[in-house]
Amino acid sequence: MHMDIFPNQIFKNKSLKTDIQLRFLNRLSQSLNNGYPLLAALEAFQWDYELRKPAERIILSLRNGVSFDKALEEADFHPTITSFLYFTKDGNLTENIEKCAELFEKRMKHTKKLKQISRYPFILFIIFAVLLFFIKKSVLPSFIDLFQSTPNTGITIKFSIFFINLLFQTMVMIIFITLITALVWYVIKHKWNIERRIKIYHRIPIFRQYIQLHTSYLFATHISTLLKTGIPLKEILTIMHEQKNLPIIAFYTGLMTEQLKKGVYITSLLQSLPLLDPKLGMIFQKHSDRYALETDLTIYAELKAEEFHERLMKMIISIQPIFFICLACFIIFIYIALMWPMFQLIKTV
Incomplete structure (x- = not known):
């Protein structure tokens, strides 16, 4: 997430294959559930050709005193x-690995589904763009030559030329704006502080809903799992604030830590944070007992995970029909724009 590694991310993908990562997590959680210590479970991976190399790197990192998440990163x-x-x-290693594997598997399914659904519309879009370019450069000049001697069709052909030119320029502008916006956002988002980014996220209606669901799920999941280990809530918030991988949660838990230092409970603050579900504040307000709080947060996290999955799948599935409807409308308009001057010419014969 830094500008200086931008070129490397384009030309080099360091990550392991996603299916290998998922198999690694599932095998590790299975071994831990069977009573293997972490290092013994990792050493058993040396029998698997695909898992042996990452397992050896993780073992080496762990023996050098690196934390488990950092070892996975390396x-x-x-x-x-x-x-x-x-x-x-x-105390919660096995449980967290199982949850992580489940979350990562759903992410893989969403990514695979999105690629499958978007592949055909993308190909059609390219074909349509090429066809439109051909019409603009070859067909329209022939139309102009054909109808320039027919005054009754002059207005119609001018309208057709205007419409096709407008459609072509619009497509070019959409592609250009999309690429420039993505590039500019990638460069500047790392220079803006998280508070400013949160304000921008909150102003994007659809994106705001999905990021609120995801952030609320992660917040509830991590607090509930850390509560099971017996860590006090104030220390949990400090741990979540100090991590750098989830900047929104780090920023929000920093605000909560400040509230607790002032002797103010965090329920009212939770209900006012834009990218967290206000219901989280109600859960914290309802329970003072840590066991009841942990139980409710676990149930809430499971519900949010299902809701996030359902909404994301609905959005992915809706891509194809929306694209096809728009493309069909464009084709009909182009057909009318090309055929209408012909009808006008026939009437004059």
């Missing part, structure tokens, strides 16, 4: 995995 695991397992403690 073994080129995805940031989704390393950021989730940052909060892992000895």
